[in-house]
Structures are given as structure tokens and as C-alpha cells.
Amino acid sequence: MPHPLTEIDRVDQGIEDYLASIGEVFRAFRQQDSGCISYGVRVQGRPWFVKHAGGGKGLEEVRSSLGFHTVFRHPAVPALRGSFTTADGLAIVHDWVGGEVLYPAELGRGDEARRRPEHPSARFKALPLPAILAAIDTIYDVHCEVTRQGFVAVDFYDGCILYDFETGATRLCDLDNYRPGPFILEDERLPGSTRFMAPEELARGSLIDECTNVYTMGRTALVLLEDRITPTMGDVARRASDPVRERRYANVADFVDAWREATPRQGA
Numbered sequence: 001m002p003h004p005l006t007e008i009d010r011v012d013q014g015i016e017d018y019l020a021s022i023g024e025v026f027r028a029f030r031q032q033d034s035g036c037i038s039y040g041v042r043v044q045g046r047p048w049f050v051k052h053a054g055g056g057k058g059l060e061e062v063r064s065s066l067g068f069h070t071v072f073r074h075p076a077v078p079a080l081r082g083s084f085t086t087a088d089g090l091a092i093v094h095d096w097v098g099g100e101v102l103y104p105a106e107l108g109r110g111d112e113a114r115r116r117p118e119h120p121s122a123r124f125k126a127l128p129l130p131a132i133l134a135a136i137d138t139i140y141d142v143h144c145e146v147t148r149q150g151f152v153a154v155d156f157y158d159g160c161i162l163y164d165f166e167t168g169a170t171r172l173c174d175l176d177n178y179r180p181g182p183f184i185l186e187d188e189r190l191p192g193s194t195r196f197m198a199p200e201e202l203a204r205g206s207l208i209d210e211c212t213n214v215y216t217m218g219r220t221a222l223v224l225l226e227d228r229i230t231p232t233m234g235d236v237a238r239r240a241s242d243p244v245r246e247r248r249y250a251n252v253a254d255f256v257d258a259w260r261e262a263t264p265r266q267g268a
Helices: 015-022 056-071 120-125 129-148 210-228 231-240 252-262
Strands: 024-029 037-043 046-053 080-086 089-095 161-163 170-172
Touching: 015 024, 015 037, 015 046, 046 056, 056 080, 056 089, 120 129, 120 210, 129 161, 129 170, 129 210, 129 252, 210 231, 210 252, 231 252
Parallel strands: none
Antiparallel strands: 024 037, 037 046, 046 089, 080 089, 161 170
């Protein structure tokens, strides 16, 4: 018999009825800006991550995610295993991985929420510096591969970072808006958090390319490290996130090389 998640094309039920009929739904993520709803579901003893959209912006994002993940592979990005239509939309299926999103929607938005001691972001930033640097290194490794494969990262922020506080593993999720690049922005702005977004992502007619992603990666270091960033690392991150494109590193690989040169070596 075909696997009820990874080897089907369509079901005639709504997504929640279908998932309940084939396994145990143990998590539901309902407070998503896109309107998608995601589920952790255990089927035949194995957990899976299922994202579903019924229409509108959410359906656009799920289709975009399907296009990206069908092509892109990296060990730190949960693999796409299947997709199927339902009576009320489209679902995509990924491996389930452990960890906590650093900026979960259900815990509220804004600086006040992120700074509560129990918040994953606050707990992450309280980790030993080598652990944070290792997580950043994984993020940069993924984005070197993203650009190598001809994609541009769109809507990357700390809500895409999944950190396992038990194992120290870092993975990236919800890369729904990553797309082939470069491209010209035809809308008023791209989706995303302004804490991570380059100025050109907020201006219609702008070129969105690898240099845009250099900015986002620089902001990632500044956001995750805050006042723990060393002066040398800070110089690299601030150059990467310069509002003037011409003053940034030319590409993600050059930035990552400079970052790793500036990063304290463990045990040094």
C-alpha cells in the first residue's frame, strides 16, 4: 500500500480529518502570518511535519515552498517528502525534526516577548558563545548553498531558525518564499521582518539578488549576538548590512569567508 503521506497525490477529505484518520496529530501551529496551518503528525510510529494552505497568500507560499524544496537539499533543512491536494487545499510533507523555533508566533511578537527568560530567543542568546557561533555557522553554510544553487533568500528571520536545546543542532524551516534569483521587486515590498531586511526589499523596482542576502546574513549575526559580538565580528557584520549595496561584500561566500576569519576559534 502507498504511504498515506508521502506516496499520494490527492485525498477527498479536509486536512484535519484526513490526518486524524491516518495517525495522531500531536502538534498544531495555527498562528501563522501566511494563513497556513502546520501539523506534527505521527503515522506508523514516525513523526512528520505537514503544512497546509486553503487559499490566498498561504496557498501561494505553499506552492512556492514546494518549488524550492523540490530542488534544494541541505542536511540542516528538513527534507521535502511529498505533497498532495485535499478537499480544502494543498499540503506539503517534510521530515519532522526536534527543536524550538527561536521566534514562535504563539508566544507573542516584539522585543518584550523575545526578552522573557522562558522565550526560546532569550534562552538561545544566553547560551555559551561557541554554541551561538556554531548555530550561525550552520545558517551561513545553508545560505552559501542557497546562492550556489541560484536561489535568493526571501523572508528569512529568527522565526526560521529551529534550535534543539538538548543536542545543539540548528536547522532552518519555513523557507517558503525562497525563489530563483536575481529578480526585480514588482510589489511594494517583500514579506519579512524589517529587523533582517535590506532597504531594497522595501522598494518597488529594486534588484533583489545575492547582495541582498549578504545584508540579511549580516543582520542575522547582529540580531543573534547583540552585545556579545566582538569588535572584529561586528565590523564584518556591519559592512555586510550596510544600507548602500556597493559597500557590502560582493557575495555571500566572500562575507562568510570574512566572518569565519573574524570569528574566535574554539579553544584559541
